[in-house]
Amino acid sequence: xxxxxxxxxxxxxxxxxxxPARYLVHFDPEEVAKHTMEDVDPDFMKKVKPGDIVLAEDNxxxxxxxxxxxxxxxYAQIGAILADSFNRTFYRNAINNGLPIMSLKGVSxxxxxxxxxxxxxxxxxxxxxxxxxQWITAPMPQFALDILNIGGAIAYYRNKKITG
Amino acid sequence: xxxxxxxxxLAKHAGLDRVTPGQIVEAQVDxxxxxxxxxxxxxxxxxxLGADKIAxxxxxxxxxxxxxxAPTVQAAENLKITRxxxxxxxxxxxxxxxxxxxxxxxxxxxGHVLPGQIIVAPDSHATTYGACxxxxxxxxxTDTAIALGTGSxxxxxxxxxxxxxxxxxxxSVSAKDAALFLLKEFGEAKLIYKCVEIVGPVVDExxxxxxxxxxxxxxxxxxxxxxxxxxxxxxxxxxxRVAKVPEPVLADGDAHYEEVITFDLSNLPxxxxxxxxxxxxxxxxxxxxxxxxxxxxxxxxxxxxxxxxIGAAILKGKKVHPSVRMLVTPASQEIYRQADAEGxxxxxxxxxxxxxxxxxxxxxxxxxxxxxxxxxxxASSNRNFRGRMGSVAGEIYLASPAVVAAAALAGEIADPRxxxxxxxx
Numbered sequence: 180x181x182x183x184x185x186x187x188x189x190x191x192x193x194x195x196x197x198x199p200a201r202y203l204v205h206f207d208p209e210e211v212a213k214h215t216m217e218d219v220d221p222d223f224m225k226k227v228k229p230g231d232i233v234l235a236e237d238n239x240x241x242x243x244x245x246x247x248x249x250x251x252x253x254y255a256q257i258g259a260i261l262a263d264s265f266n267r268t269f270y271r272n273a274i275n276n277g278l279p280i281m282s283l284k285g286v287s288x289x290x291x292x293x294x295x296x297x298x299x300x301x302x303x304x305x306x307x308x309x310x311x312x313q314w315i316t317a318p319m320p321q322f323a324l325d326i327l328n329i330g331g332a333i334a335y336y337r338n339k340k341i342t343g
Numbered sequence: 344x345x346x347x348x349x350x351x352x353l354a355k356h357a358g359l360d361r362v363t364p365g366q367i368v369e370a371q372v373d374x375x376x377x378x379x380x381x382x383x384x385x386x387x388x389x390x391x392l393g394a395d396k397i398a399x400x401x402x403x404x405x406x407x408x409x410x411x412x413a414p415t416v417q418a419a420e421n422l423k424i425t426r427x428x429x430x431x432x433x434x435x436x437x438x439x440x441x442x443x444x445x446x447x448x449x450x451x452x453x454g455h456v457l458p459g460q461i462i463v464a465p466d467s468h469a470t471t472y473g474a475c476x477x478x479x480x481x482x483x484x485t486d487t488a489i490a491l492g493t494g495s496x497x498x499x500x501x502x503x504x505x506x507x508x509x510x511x512x513x514x515s516v517s518a519k520d521a522a523l524f525l526l527k528e529f530g531e532a533k534l535i536y537k538c539v540e541i542v543g544p545v546v547d548e549x550x551x552x553x554x555x556x557x558x559x560x561x562x563x564x565x566x567x568x569x570x571x572x573x574x575x576x577x578x579x580x581x582x583x584r585v586a587k588v589p590e591p592v593l594a595d596g597d598a599h600y601e602e603v604i605t606f607d608l609s610n611l612p613x614x615x616x617x618x619x620x621x622x623x624x625x626x627x628x629x630x631x632x633x634x635x636x637x638x639x640x641x642x643x644x645x646x647x648x649x650x651x652x653i654g655a656a657i658l659k660g661k662k663v664h665p666s667v668r669m670l671v672t673p674a675s676q677e678i679y680r681q682a683d684a685e686g687x688x689x690x691x692x693x694x695x696x697x698x699x700x701x702x703x704x705x706x707x708x709x710x711x712x713x714x715x716x717x718x719x720x721x722a723s724s725n726r727n728f729r730g731r732m733g734s735v736a737g738e739i740y741l742a743s744p745a746v747v748a749a750a751a752l753a754g755e756i757a758d759p760r761x762x763x764x765x766x767x768x
Contacts, residue, residue, distance in 0.1 A: 201708065322497065
């Protein structure tokens, strides 16, 4: 179960904004986390708390395939990303890095910044505790859930190799 | 019911008779391309996976291009890691600095992209390989490490949208304008996760360079892949580069498309994507007169010989506007050499333009000419996101090589059709 405070952003939040190209040379978790969302919201890292949820409109994570975009949000200890829709490579990268992700068309217009929201990936439920509203979206495919639950794609494939 | 190109490619690589959109399959990967950001990036996941060699069925090609030659010590360290990995893994297709160029172009130029293959890379513009009828798609470093170490990867079979381009492109209107037009029509999100097949008389007329430009640019519409059915032109191009070209994988006549959309491009004007989205396309006439500080001709989108020829034809015997600096980046050493042999490099130098080494620096705002706050750049590359080419307070307009060259001369965005030397393409 994921529960946290909502931080709201617009449409087409691109990977250059989430993790600027000028920091691409870094892979160290602490260094990567420092620049999370820097070009969207320079104060992002000052205001978010572990477990908070980022809410966005259409096409979150568009642009380059850089995995640091998903890694940065994970390293910044964001609880989940909720958006109207996601870019496909970002979607894969998020799952592969164990960053929970959920989409529902129009959800960005239903929830306000600061709301206290709870997500259940298996059931596909979104509960807004601030307004006592609830919505249902498609549950995450079992395959993707398995990867998320085991902590990411590497752990999944290692495990698969061991168990045959 | 038949299958589309992407469905047939995925089915074949998954060992299945047929696949349908939405299905998740485990498919064999033919080629993994790595560069100087991807190679250091896969080190951790590759090690954690427990892999100690590249899977037997995978051909690995390594082409450093993002930060070359190294502008910082950190970049030099990444290049060192890249080089060491190539050596340790016995990668024969490693292109040292000065012998390759921009990865997506070098891949095609050196014959590493063949029809019907699945090629993955930790770089979004891997869609470029669709120009030769290969399923090229970008992945993160974790997926890339898994493909490299295990030889296969999970893919969800995408829906296919067929785009038919009819008519004939006008004077000084190119593949880039067609791509910017499609991005404007579809927006950033309508084609997310889909595969597009682009066909029609306009495509038949395009060179491989033009198709590569479109396959590259369509990534900005969110596609998983953009495929062009190989034709005689494709086979001719490939035969000059590889000993044996496989039979192309083509869509079945009764394939199911999610949508079939036709556009007549006969009256298409040059298109310019205004800040800060590649989908923010406008007719060149709407933005003409916008003052520019920098003009960039190059990148994996438009740094090919055809592009340099178009730029040189417009700049020949003229001077870049006094308040503009122009940067030209050939996509590869081979193109650089050909451009030099044709006198194109001389034309750029005489015009007062700066010809850089092949690489990604300018386009990604890494080095070789970033823009300052308040500056405006017109670029033949693929992204005009805020901060992409330098300062977040700068502005980027995306356009064709002809529009970039015309703007460099005029000092402001200008319609290339008014310039002598602007050719029919």
